Amino acid sequence: MIEEINLSMKYGYVLSAFRVRPHRGDPQPLGKFDGKSDSLPILYGLLSGLTAEPVTQRQRHLSAKTVEPVGRSVRFSVKVGNSGQQSEFYDRDDDQTVVFLRDGRHIEHTTLRGLLMAPADSTTGLVALEVHGRVGAKSLLGPALSRGFSYHTGHILNISSVMDEEGLAKLLAEAEAHQITLRKSGLPQDVADAVEMSAQDAELGRLEMKITPGKIRQFKRSLVAKLRGEDDRVRRNLLHVTGIDFDELSVVMAVGERQTTLTVTAERVPSFVYDLPGRDRPDDSRFYDEVTRTINDISAAVGVHVRPGWDTGKWSGEALDTRLTLPQEELTHATDGEQ
Numbered sequence: 001m002i003e004e005i006n007l008s009m010k011y012g013y014v015l016s017a018f019r020v021r022p023h024r025g026d027p028q029p030l031g032k033f034d035g036k037s038d039s040l041p042i043l044y045g046l047l048s049g050l051t052a053e054p055v056t057q058r059q060r061h062l063s064a065k066t067v068e069p070v071g072r073s074v075r076f077s078v079k080v081g082n083s084g085q086q087s088e089f090y091d092r093d094d095d096q097t098v099v100f101l102r103d104g105r106h107i108e109h110t111t112l113r114g115l116l117m118a119p120a121d122s123t124t125g126l127v128a129l130e131v132h133g134r135v136g137a138k139s140l141l142g143p144a145l146s147r148g149f150s151y152h153t154g155h156i157l158n159i160s161s162v163m164d165e166e167g168l169a170k171l172l173a174e175a176e177a178h179q180i181t182l183r184k185s186g187l188p189q190d191v192a193d194a195v196e197m198s199a200q201d202a203e204l205g206r207l208e209m210k211i212t213p214g215k216i217r218q219f220k221r222s223l224v225a226k227l228r229g230e231d232d233r234v235r236r237n238l239l240h241v242t243g244i245d246f247d248e249l250s251v252v253m254a255v256g257e258r259q260t261t262l263t264v265t266a267e268r269v270p271s272f273v274y275d276l277p278g279r280d281r282p283d284d285s286r287f288y289d290e291v292t293r294t295i296n297d298i299s300a301a302v303g304v305h306v307r308p309g310w311d312t313g314k315w316s317g318e319a320l321d322t323r324l325t326l327p328q329e330e331l332t333h334a335t336d337g338e339q
Contacts, residue, residue: 016129017126017303018157021158064079072117075113076114076116077112079110119310126304130287148325148326
């Protein structure tokens with residue numbers, strides 16, 4: 001399946017930090033990570049290479065659609081999708097005639113945008129990736145860039161969430177929580193029986209529990225303590241409510257004019273989605289304006305040192321021609337018979 005973020009079909013974006021370091025070494029300035037080499041054109045080259053060399057992991061697929069460098073940043077879009085499904089398509093005015101038969105080799109793609117910025121004298125850069133509902137590209141793109149960077153430079157590219165425990169505490173202290181939603185894939189048997197749903201349909205169903213103001217304030221005060229440390233049992237306890245083990249918990253919060261969704265699952269540390277206003281897909285200008293404003297707001301707090309004008313300036317023709325591919329032994333390409 002394509003990467004899942006949250007169940008809302010709103011548009012938003014997630015932020016990740018990245019650092020470059022030698023093996024058993026400390027993070028280095030991104031503009032001269034080995035004393036002379038600039039990481040930005042290398043990352044641009046890897047994104048450009050993905051336009052011709054898609055990445056496939058089982059039934060998940062990723063390729064780059066556009067790559068545009070500006071100043072110390074790269075704006076790009078990727079196609080992320082999944083295959084392996086079989087279904088019939090009908091015209092809504094004729095439910096008897098099949099107009100298209102989807103088989104396991106067909107790929108359903110979603111195009112998502114991103115922005116990568118790498119200040120020359122900073123040891124930390126940022127990547128913003130668009131998400132739409134549960135669809136995102138982080139879990140495919142991050143490892144692809146890390147493998148390619150290591151292959152071409154011999155250095156390690158670490159990509160991780162920008163929000164740590166201190167940042168989470170600060171966010172919750174300033175945020176006004178509006179709603180908590182617990183979600184579960186598949187309906188419990190007693191719920192399915194109550195609505196007279198077959199076992200097969202129950203497996204495909206989804207259960208949601210929404211909690212609105214009242215208990216949210218107390219929940220918010222204790223959330224940081226519950227998420228602290230590496231004990232997965234604590235996160236699982238958050239998801240166990242009224243005898244049901246939910247798959248995820250999300251908290252919609254507002255910090256000033258910006259809305260953020262915090263998502264907690266039992267398997268991973270919390271993830272944050274910066275929500276974009278409205279439900280329609282924002283145009284490029286609006287999307288990148290929102291991302292740029294957030295980066296300028298939080299860069300210092302997450303250790304990213306930026307200079308004014310980081311998102312302006314032209315590249316040389318030589319830099320624009322950079323195209324790097326992932327090592328072939330690290331790629332899994334779909335061939336005849338594969339799904």
